[in-house]
Amino acid sequence: MSRKPGNRYRHLLAPLALLCLSGFNAIALAQDTSQHIRIELGNNRISPSLIEVPANTPMAIELVNIDIVAPHTFTVEDKVGNLVINQNVEAGKTVATELPALNAGSYTFYCNKSLPLQKSHQEQGEEGTLMVIDH
Numbered sequence: 001m002s003r004k005p006g007n008r009y010r011h012l013l014a015p016l017a018l019l020c021l022s023g024f025n026a027i028a029l030a031q032d033t034s035q036h037i038r039i040e041l042g043n044n045r046i047s048p049s050l051i052e053v054p055a056n057t058p059m060a061i062e063l064v065n066i067d068i069v070a071p072h073t074f075t076v077e078d079k080v081g082n083l084v085i086n087q088n089v090e091a092g093k094t095v096a097t098e099l100p101a102l103n104a105g106s107y108t109f110y111c112n113k114s115l116p117l118q119k120s121h122q123e124q125g126e127e128g129t130l131m132v133i134d135h
């Protein structure tokens with residue numbers, strides 16, 4: 001049986017590509033407003049789970065709901081519990097919006113959906129950390 005050496009790892013390429021596409025890179029860094037941040041909602045997570053943005057700078061964000069059934073939200077509260085953003089995204093849809101300028105600090109982002117008698121989406125893993133950094 002002969003095997004071409006070049007084909008040896010071909011079976012690994014598709015899974016690797018999928019990992020990359022699925023936001024396996026867990027950190028999004030945005031240096032300035034010329035960039036926008038793509039954020040995926042669904043499958044019991046929000047990806048990337050760590051997002052870093054500059055302080056006092058509104059940032060364009062693209063919210064992609066990769067779930068084909070359920071709506072999800074991208075929700076951020078400030079330190080006293082006021083909503084900074086609470087954007088709903090229907091199943092399979094993408095919403096382009098803006099993360100408002102924020103003071104430096106660490107914020108939690110999460111999905112605020114929940115169904116009766118089930119853990120909330122946040123409790124199921126749909127959350128992450130937004131680091132707002134002074135420059």
Ligand SMILES: [Cu+2]
Pocket residue numbers: 042071072073111112113121122126
């Ligand atoms: Cu959700």
